[in-house]
Amino acid sequence: MTIRRMTVSQALVEFLANQWTLDCAADGTEIRERTVPGMFGIFGHGNVAGVGQALKQFNVENPDLMPYYQARNEQAMVHQSVGYARMHRRRGTYASAASVGPGATNLLTGAALATTNRLPALLLPSDTFATRVADPVLQQLEQPHDIGLTVNDAFRPVSRFFDRVQRPEQLFSIALAAMRVLTDPAETGAVTIALPEDVQAEAMDVPVEFLQPREWRIRRPRPERDALAAALETIRGAKRPLIVAGGGVLYSEAEQQLRKFVEATGIPVGTSQAGGGVLDWAHPQYTGGVGATGTLAANRLAAEADVIIGIGTRYSDFTTASRTVFQNPDVKFVNINVAAFDAYKHGSPVPVIADARETLIELHEQLSDLRIEAEYAERISAENAEWDAMVDQAFAPSGFELPGQPEIIGAVQQASAPGDVVVQAAGSLPGDLQKLWRVRDPLGYHVEYAYSCMGYEIAGGLGAKRGLDAAGDDRDVIVMIGDGSYLMLNTELVTAVAEGIKIIVVLIQNHGYASIGHLSETVGSERFGTWYRTYDTEAKNFQGEQVLPVDLAMNARSYGMDVIEVEPGASAIDDLGAAIATAKASDRPTFIHINSDPLIYSPDGAGWWDVPVPQVATLEATQRARAEYEEQATYQKPLLG
Incomplete structure (x- = not known):
């Protein structure tokens, strides 16, 4: 048996670079693509000398083996992986490497999102010393009742697979088991391999067989x-x-x-x-x-x-x-x-x-x-x-100074091409898009709504565009996002600029949480805490009229994005359509800013969502909402089947 002397990180990176997914397309042709075509990484003391060194070494010796990509936030790395996986129908995804402590736990939200959506993502969070020779290290969590517990154990409930490489010899079985879950349509989700920082740098004898190309066929079981x-x-x-x-x-x-x-x-x-x-x-x-x-x-x-x-x-x-x-x-x-x-x-x-x-x-x-x-x-x-007539009416420009979200969606729809991909995740947009967006392509609609994660949109859109580019598909990705979600996670715009990844971001500025504001009204909380306003020191709330002097267009411009601002006025919808056309004609990432009226709603689809209302309250609005809630709850069934 031929043996190579390598570190655990070097062996893992080369192993991942040689994993391939096999699948049979609908037309009968066989699809073969890399299961992990690249790796995101943010380096710290937990992984800079392990996975970071391995990526550097391969970048020098064989740059195509495992391409490395920067990110600005660990959570966003996983979001990009999920967006890529969606466009590749779960046949491929990226790996995300993070450092010890906060770097690792920043991956948690992304892990939960991947698992909830049944989409594959490979997470490689660094862990504290397996030898405990340096104990406690910087950023280590200590629990007196369980010394072996680390922050990475938090990945267990949000991962479809979790294991920790405590000894170098464990890498072989762990890596193979991780790949099985990553490529199993019934099991896939977040796959987490925790890597203690000392073990990452340890040398081991690696059988060359472990590093050879290996194929994982997607299971397509027929019904019994x-x-x-x-x-x-x-x-x-x-x-x-x-x-x-x-x-x-x-x-x-x-x-x-x-x-x-x-x-x-x-x-x-x-x-x-x-x-x-x-x-x-x-x-x-x-x-x-x-x-x-x-x-x-x-x-x-x-x-x-x-x-x-x-x-x-x-x-x-x-x-x-x-x-x-x-x-x-x-x-x-x-x-x-x-x-x-x-x-x-x-x-x-x-x-x-x-x-x-x-x-x-x-x-x-x-x-x-x-x-x-x-x-x-x-x-x-x-x-x-x-229903089609109702949508047509909702799309019709109102001529108001501040257009409603339905007509904004209509303008984006009209200016987009049939194959363009719309990306969204949270706020009022997912509900409006599900009602109104007229999907014209199987991959043209990506609304992450299993976890509905605020801040997914830009990173997920980047991942979707990466996935399309990898497949030689030049269609546009249009990210629609509200200011609430934008403020949660917007720094991956820098990634788009750094790599020249063309995405079109349409930011709808409504100065608050439009979705929760509307929900708040229906449950009798009267939009409390949902407006972006200056703090009223007398009323002790944010319910006043003074809008925050926040300029999100300037924020995007500071990242290096091309920015188009649609001014309020009767022509706002026409101007938005022109802005989309300009962005589509460009080869650079473009940010489009438009103000909206959050109180203009989409047509009612006669759906209900169970959000419990207090049984006892002094607010009349809450009392009315409770009566409505009790009426709607009478239609609920304990079982559906």
């Missing part, structure tokens, strides 16, 4: 015979079936099979946030988003559906409208998911644990003679037509 038979029987017995399509349809590259199936049967489709793009918005069977922020068309059909066919969805409370959207007392659920955990959600009596694409192929073959009744088909068409 009995489970498929039960699903077929349930679907055949349906009078008003409805498909709820989630992200699993896209990650399986099953949109073509979905389209063929619904065109043959006429069954309508509603989507979760992650499922946006499975059908073109104008497709006759597409009814839009379903649930709390869904369309009126999808929610009306969902309320009466007698069979729900969930495909690749995790059934979050937004998708189910907190278990209120499916009101047919006899409704049955067929849940198709590669993960058993999701297939059995909400007491489904017909779980099908299988790949979305493989299952849709089987359903299409077995149900080729099935067609919904003409009356139901007419109902679908009528509901879609009514």
Whole structure:
């Protein structure tokens, strides 16, 4: 056996550089791409002499082996990895290396986001000395009841895989196990390998076999015979079936099979946030988003559906409208998911644990003679037509000095190309986009709404653009973000400038937390704490009229971004469209700033979200909200299936 003398970090970096994902595309061609095409890193005393040295050494000897990229925040490194993974349908992701202590824990939010979204990300947080020869080190957490506990143990509940390389010899089994989880569609999420800073620099004998190219084939399990038979029987017995399509349809590259199936049967489709793009918005069977922020068309059909066919969805409370959207007392659920955990959600009596694409192929073959009744088909068409007219009206420029968010979305939509990718995550934009954005491409809609992380947008958009560039795809990425999310994490604009990564950022300035402000009103808290205002020393709150003198356009300009400011006025929407056109024509990252009126809302989609209201309160607004809450809660079901 041939042996090479290397440090643990050198061996890990070279191992990762030689991992490949294999998958079969929808057209039958085989896809082979690097599982970890690059690594982000912010260096400190925990990793500068370990992973940092390894990356430097390979950069000198073989720059293409493991490309290194800078970041300005450890959390943002993981967000970039997730955005990349989304564009590559979970076939690839980046690794993120961080130093001991705060560098490591800064990764935690990103880890939770990746795991919640079922998207792969590899985290390499440094850890304190395994030998404890230097103890305690700078930035080490000490717990008297458990000396072996470190801050990296906080990754255990937010990771799909966690292990710590306490001895060099452990690297082999840990690295291979990590790759298995990273490339398993049923298990993927944050994969964390904690690296004690002394072990990173230790030398070891590495078998050359460990460093050779290794392939990991994406599993595409077909449905079991009995489970498929039960699903077929349930679907055949349906009078008003409805498909709820989630992200699993896209990650399986099953949109073509979905389209063929619904065109043959006429069954309508509603989507979760992650499922946006499975059908073109104008497709006759597409009814839009379903649930709390869904369309009126999808929610009306969902309320009466007698069979729900969930495909690749995790059934979050937004998708189910907190278990209120499916009101047919006899409704049955067929849940198709590669993960058993999701297939059995909400007491489904017909779980099908299988790949979305493989299952849709089987359903299409077995149900080729099935067609919904003409009356139901007419109902679908009528509901879609009514909702489309409402969206057209919402998009129409108002001529107000401060436009509303719906018309801003309409202007961006009109100025964008069919293949452009819109990226969003938090605030009021996800709900408005799910209702209003007319998706025209399978990868054209990326709203991170499993974790809905404020600050994801810019970093996630960078990751998405990296993913597209890696695939030779030059479409534009348009990041839409509110000022609240922008202030949470905006420094990756520097990364865009440093690497010349072209993203278009549309910042909607509404001087506060628009989404929570609206929610605050519905629960009787009267927008308390949601405005960005100067502090009122007498009232002891931030509810006054004096807007903060914050200039976010100047902030973006200071990072080196090209900046276009849309001035308030009757022509703001036309000016926004022109700004988007200018940004698309440029080859540089561009920041567009527009002011909006946060009190102009999107059309109501008749969805509800369970946010408990105090049972006892002296505020009249809260008392009214409680009465409304109790009324809505009567529609909730303890189980869906």
